[in-house]
Amino acid sequence: MRDQRQIETDAPEALGMVLVDLFGALRANLDTKARQFKRLPLQFLFLLNNIAYLNKVTCAPEETEISRVLGPGFQAEMQRNIPKLRADYQRATWAKVLEQLDASMLQQWLSARTRGVVGV
Numbered sequence: 001m002r003d004q005r006q007i008e009t010d011a012p013e014a015l016g017m018v019l020v021d022l023f024g025a026l027r028a029n030l031d032t033k034a035r036q037f038k039r040l041p042l043q044f045l046f047l048l049n050n051i052a053y054l055n056k057v058t059c060a061p062e063e064t065e066i067s068r069v070l071g072p073g074f075q076a077e078m079q080r081n082i083p084k085l086r087a088d089y090q091r092a093t094w095a096k097v098l099e100q101l102d103a104s105m106l107q108q109w110l111s112a113r114t115r116g117v118v119g120v
Contacts, residue, residue, distance in 0.1 A: 016069045023054070023074070044089035051081050 030050050034043040058066055059075040067075060 016071055016074075019066070019070055020074055023058070023070075026054070027051075041089060041092040044085060044092050048082070048085040048089055051078070051085060055079060055082060 030047060034046045037043045037046060055078045058070060059078055060067060
């Protein structure tokens with residue numbers, strides 16, 4: 001049987017594992033809820049908003065109890081999600097615009113922009 005000190009030192013680690021599992025379940029639920037939106041950009045916007053909020057709460061710049069319990073690995077994973085979701089959202093929102101532009105229009109526009117910037 002373990003003594004009281006051993007139980008007290010294991011408690012934060014056990015709580016951290018439970019919280020990581022809880023946030024994993026929450027993320028799975030958010031992914032499921034996002035799929036209910038018919039438009040892909042709205043799915044990414046929903047996820048970006050909610051994951052950014054969770055990131056703000058769990059990875060505050062100041063040391064908080066929850067950030068100590070979750071550990072730096074969890075915080076790093078949360079912070080990696082934001083740029084990926086932002087890129088996915090931008091890609092989804094601009095995809096239709098880019099589809100409408102044919103290569104020659106895009107080439108003409110880029111050529112005109114380059115001449116204006118370079119002074120050619």
